[in-house]
Amino acid sequence: MSSLFSRRTRLLTVPTALALGLSAFAVSAPAQAISTVAGANNASWSMNDSRRPALDTGSIRNVSGSRMEGFGNIFVHVDGADAPRMNDQMMRGFGLTASSAGSYRSTKSVRLGDVAMTRKVQVVAATNTASFFDTFTNSSTDDVTVDVSFGGSLGYGAAATTAGTVNATTNGDAVVEPSDTWITATTSGNYRPTGVVVGSGVSALGEQQSNPFTTAYTQSGSKANDIGFVRELTIEPGQTVSLMQYVLVGTVADTSAITTATAAAAAAPDFSNLTLDEICTLQNWDLTAYATACTGAQPLVLPAADAPTSSSTDVAYDVAGKTIAELQADMVSGEVTSVEITKAYLDRIEAYDGGQLGFHSFITVAKTAVAQAVAADEARADGAAGDLLGIPIALKDLYDTKDMPTSGGTRALESWQTGADAWQVAKLREAGAVIIGKTNLSEFANSGSFSESGFKQTWNALYPSKSSFGSSGGSATAVGADLAAAAMGTQTGVSLYAPTTGASLATFRGTDGLTSTNGVMPLTWATDYAGPIAKNVTDLASMLDATATQTTGNNPDDLLTSRVDNSLRPTEWKSALKTDALQGKVIGYLPASFVSTQVSDDDAGTVALNQAKAAIEAAGGTLVPMTGAPVNPPSSSYPTSGSAGAEGWERYIAEERPAAFPYTTKQLMESQLNLPYNVSGNYTSQPMDDTSVTNLLARRDAYKVNASTWMDTAAAQPVDAVIYPGFLTAAGNNDASSAVFSCGPCQRRADPVDRPADGDRSDRRQQRRSVQLDPDHGPGLDRQGRPGHGVRAREAGSRSDPHRVRSVPDVQRTGDIDDDGLAGRHGDDVRQADAGNGQGRE
Secondary structure (H helix, E strand, O other): OOOOOOHHHOEEEOOHHHOOOOOOOOOOOOOOEOEEEEOHHHOEEEEOOOOEOOOOOOOEEEEOOEOOEEEEEEEEEEOOOOOOOOOOEEOOOOOOEEEEOOEEEOOOEEEEOOEEEEEEEEEEOOOOEEEEEEEEEEOOOOOEEEEEEEEEEOOOOOOOOOOOEEEEEOOOOOOOOOOOOEEEEEOOOOOEOEEEEOOOOOOEEEEOOOOOOOOEOOOOOHHHHOEEEEEEEEEOOOEEEEEEEEEEEOOOOOOOHHHHHHHHHHHOOOOOOOOHHHHOOEOOOOOHHHHHHHOOOOOEEOOOEOOOOOOOOOOOOOOOOOOHHHHHHHHHOOOOOHHHHHHHHHHHHHHHHOOOOOOOOEEEEOOOHHHHHHHHHHHHHOOOOOOOOOOEEEEEOOEOOOOOOOOOOOHHHOOOOOOOOOHHHHHHHHOOOEEEEEEOOOHHHOOOOOOEOOOOEOEOOOOOOEEOOOOOHHHHHHHHOOOOOEEEEEEOOOOOHHHHHHOOOEEOOOOOOOOOOOOEOOOOOOOOEEEEEEOOHHHHHHHHHHHOOOOOOOOOOOHHHHOOOHHHOOOOOHHHEEOOOOOOOEEEEOHHHHOOOOOOOOOHHHHHHHHHHHHHHHOOOEEEEOOOOOOOOOHHHOOOOOOHHHHHHHHHHHOOOOOOOOOOHHHHHOOOOOOHHHOOOOOOOOOOOHHHHHHHHHHHHHHHHHHHHHHHHOOOOOOOEEEOOOEOOOOOEOOOOOHHHHHOOEOOOOOOOOOOOOOOOOOOOOOOOOOOOOOOOOOOEOOOOOEOOOOOOOOOOOOOOOOOOOOOOOOOOOOEEOOOOOOOOOOOOOOOOOOOOOOOOO
């Protein structure tokens, strides 16, 4: 440090409430959403403050014309033998509120162990500069050492037109070193450059899209975008220290003026938005000029943290890691009751889901959950049995429920009570399931990249700084964090597959008409699918037995199910689970699908393919390459008018239920209570006429025939199934906006079905026949959050509680499904597994 005195000696007035912990999320979202600041040269800054979806990290979501996203976040590590929950993660929950345009200040402190933190963020429009003032206070009686990493993503990939390439530093070169007090990065083409000013005292450079405290920064390739500036701070008892850092953006296509501006900002840092008392706590700037003034500085008065919530349970039985089958076996044996299991999950929801650092996976928790569990225990005592009897299940908040609101993730429907259950919800209740609550999603299920609603944004269960993906992220996180035994989600593009891959779980996207979507809010009619998420395929089979058999899946009032020959549905699912499923089978793959075109230097696809090949061959199968793709029938042969999205809403609104829907489709889509980017300025889409409905379904049927033909002819021999990877690169941090930053990017393939004319934000994909391997596990992530496929996953029951964030362990292969069940190709239109294949419900 270059200062003439110790800034560690500034005292903080510590409110009683700082003796803290995590608590229920207390920031009530105002009418606006995602704060936007108009800067110079037409730059528009989007900031992650406490406005809905309340990510509340204080970081830059994006800047118009810039490849930089998710920048200005802080990761924090508190040393100590008993590491606090969410150690090493991105900090959030500051209650950042704008006092004026571009000026944000914490309304609450965030507690991590014995360290309380606040943020003050200022965007100066005239200079396109954002300043980040972060305070760290030791509320213990001993010295505390804290590591802080400030950074984010300067761009993505290795291409000159997408990457943020460092072009200048303090030391006069383009190589970033801890001694650099500033850097600049540029992107070829019409993009804004970025300047970062960090001051002195950086001890290391880390990778901000991984764990910056354990993963060193890489100077070249795609990972060079993801820089973190790491400092170690030692804080005396009752003391506060702070850091002031800056991010600048330049004019479009500039490569030189940004360097001059950034160097000038580092030479004369702007402290104009700080009080003298705040300046005197700074650790990363030379305060020689303030030495005299700081001798009279007063302690900072900072906001209290949220009051702590309970982090304990009275239930001795541990539900963490338990599958449905394990929970059911323990209830049958008398070891535990449904009431105890339900209370254990409810206690976990209270401890882990709410609060400033919670997962934020639930919108509503059922007030009737324990009563439902009591009824299940009584039914068991009277002789009832069944795989789901007494099992707590969560529902994506698109499913109608008679006892809870159904919001679709929008505040426009925050208090709407349908008075009735969706078809599949009713079937789950008939099977004895406990409906424990409604989970968060991207509003209207519009995004496959993030799960951001008008209420909150969900974080990843396994890597709690990363996206949960969408749009069923709340359901996947609830299961992955053991807040429910299983959950229901939906998919139009990848909204089952992406969140499930990201949480190392299992899912099933059946073909059209397998089971009913009545009572489920639509995105794109006839392409939407409503189905389960669980820890393994055995659990999926139990869920499907309750919702997708000849007796449970055929809804005569639903055109999509009633048009299907009911004999094609299984009578039950579990008997199809066999360990010799792949013996003698030929499995196809498209080589190009295992190569990322946007992050070309990531070898995750190659690793996944090699693992798949080894696993398939070990199970007695053969993996063969394929060429081409199924031919989509020309739309001219199946003319349609109107919108599949509007068609879905007309059908949903018209369903018989006790409560009338409170809007027309037009009123709902134009509601100012929706997130701003989901508000239609003039919704004109119309439903389809009868001929268009017939042609739409006929075209989907014709595509399935073409897909089957492709499977017979696209390889040296006919294939029984097709595999493809989940993600091709690591899962991304949760504070960006573009799809490429959520999974950097997710596996993508061209949409085989033309988009409807209304341009609804959806992939409208026809789902191809495919299978995720290793059915008793979901697709996996390695210790850096890198993706795998079905053969690399977490072993059921092996995860630890989320208060100790850990990586996904390697697993053993435990079995496969046979071709007469969850996957296969016996011409069976309603029994095909699909792990998803695109960029999501966007």
